[in-house]
Amino acid sequence: MIKKGLAAAAVATLAISGSVGAQSARDYIFIVGSSTVYPFATVVAENFGRSTAFKTPKIESTGSGGGLKLFCAGVGVEHPDVTNSSRRIKASEVELCASHGVKDVVEIKIGYDGIVMANDKKAPAYQLTRRDIFLALAKTVPNDAATGVDSMIANPYKTWKDVNPELPAVKIEVLGPPPTSGTRDAFVELAMEGGCKSFDWIKALKKADKSAYKSVCHTVREDGAYIEAGENDNLIVQKLQANPSALGIFGFSFLDQNADKIKGNAIDGVVPTFDDIADGKYPVSRPLYFYVKAAHAGVIPGIPGYLAEFTSNKAWGPDGYLSDRGLIPMPETERDQFAKAAKSLQPLKLAAN
């Protein structure tokens, strides 16, 4: 009996490994990339799968950097066709792609995402500036913020009042994503660096010593005022409710879905609302992208259809279903430009960067 069982197992194993060969032609689109774009790309993929005869694309949430690494690994069915990114592709990544034979990459910008600093509904509203955010969260701050003496000291501020006398005397406690997150990168770049640049001598440093400038502006303090709360934004929302004196950093779509529990605080005098992010008035917003391998367009079925679905007005338009999910649409001219690029699979030239 045991012998028969073993034989059956061996046969089954052979049968399974035999079916691997049948995999060589992939009949669905394979997408990787940013966890910020994931909620939008998945909705498009689902609509595309339902309304066409093609299979629904498979989407892995790997983060922007991880996605581009997989994307640039080569041309062929085992490599992804599309990668989502919450930042623009870097020159080094374009080189990496080219060195693996991925030459024609189509860049599609899909819209904007605001990063909000929210707190519990019942907590007081903060009127923050980017300078406040930098002073509250940077590891080192200018020696004397008021006089602007050209030296840095370890961040001494304990309460928001220490940072800016107009803010309440509440302990600085900010819950945010870990360094692996694209949201964190964008927050550091847009909010902290924005505040950092408001010191003239630091701004001058940018030209003199770029890496010193970056380490000054991009390093988040590690003494407990900034709390790494993991990638799960729902968890941050829950923690904010439990602790009304804390602020949390996450994408606008989570504020949009939880508007009954938390509120977004004004940055540079602008409260994060759909309209103000779309207008570009809200300072901490970033463009979202995806990149397509032109070489796969004729090989994997459905790629042109997926691009058409994503770039149609019923998806990314001002009244499209993506705006229901919290994506901030682009102005019409930009939409037309990228829709055209998607249609003609016009390859990216990084000269503009």
Add this chain to the structure above:
Amino acid sequence: MSNTNSTGRDAGTGLKATNRSMDRVQASLRRRYRAEKRFRAYGLISVVVGILFLFVLMASILAKGYPAFRQTFVTLDVYLDSAVIDPEGSRDPAVLRLADYKRLIRNSLQEIFPDASGRSERRKLVALISNGAPFQIQGLVMDEPSLVGQTLTLEFPASADLDMLMKGHIDRSLPEAERRLSDAQIGWVDKLVEQGRVHKRWNKALLSNGDSRDPEMAGIWGAVKGSFYMLVVTLVLSFPIGVAAAVYLEEFAPRNRWTDLIEININNLAAVPSIVFGLLGLAVFLNFFGMPRSAPLVGGLVLTVMTLPTVIISSRAALTSVPPSIREAALGMGASKMQATFHHVVPLAVPGMLTGTIIGMARALGESAPLLMIGMVAFIVDVPQGFTDPATALPVQIYLWADAPERAFVERTSAAILVLLAFLIAMNSLAIFLRRRFERRW
């Protein structure tokens, strides 16, 4: 000290000395009883705290999860207008597939609420019905093109927001801007309820659909099937390999430095964090052998490597517990070593081996970390139909839903946890049943 001295001095009065040590025993007795009582109390408190935690966990998951098994439906009379679906009357499947079914639903809702005019009002009105509803009509029409032109009374899943309102998760007293539904939408919902068009029914989609970004359409069937395929691969590979390794090591292998080394390594492997096996899967199965990403086949292979040590260790324990007299009797009757092993020892050890394997399988079912590395943490709508189709697994589905921004996914996450727990309890009960039923004690 003083006691010893005193016994030394009055050597004649032995009675007194005994009395004194009895006193000491008496005095310490109470302390020892107290210590024992304390220890029992600590033990009892630990058990109670453990049960309390379990109870709180289960109660919160149950309380959050059970509403997800019921879903709100809205009954509408839909006129399948041939001018909208197929103006040319060709009944071509390609035309039927691409028709604007959403407009049919909008028309049907407009008939109930003629006052809703203007683009944004109408958009809000349609937002009450699930995004899946147009595809429901699409399916009906494509199966039966002759339906075009008729008016059907159909039940559509309500949108997640309406569902949340009916389940009391949306507070009507909040200002309009802070709610997912506007005043007008709540008014429409109340009117629909008045007309008896809103029902709560068993949420079939949750158990029969694949993943979706619309909570009301999302289901765990794709994940359950993915987990099933993975466990089949794991079982088919790890049981025979594990049992063969255990039988060889226990019954045939010579005891020397090499087998000792192998034994130590097996024990160490059992303690390796599971993510390491995921990395191994990525490097060996995906990058070296070029197997497909996100396939249950690869997931099953990775989980096989992970569960093998558990299976081997428990199988060896089952073999050791077979009394040596059985082997000796068989050998004494002239059986060969192999006959003694396979005719007598292994059959007696099989229940123990099965128990170990099932517990290993249960661990594999609850595993998500190694699957992250081989691409099984992904958004996959289509239910997998084979071992190489892209698939997720139950724990992965829970992880993905827990991260979704939509409020309605909170209860679905808990519901998926309940399903996973049900499977785990069933597997562990099976293990206990097999042990009770077939195990022999000596």
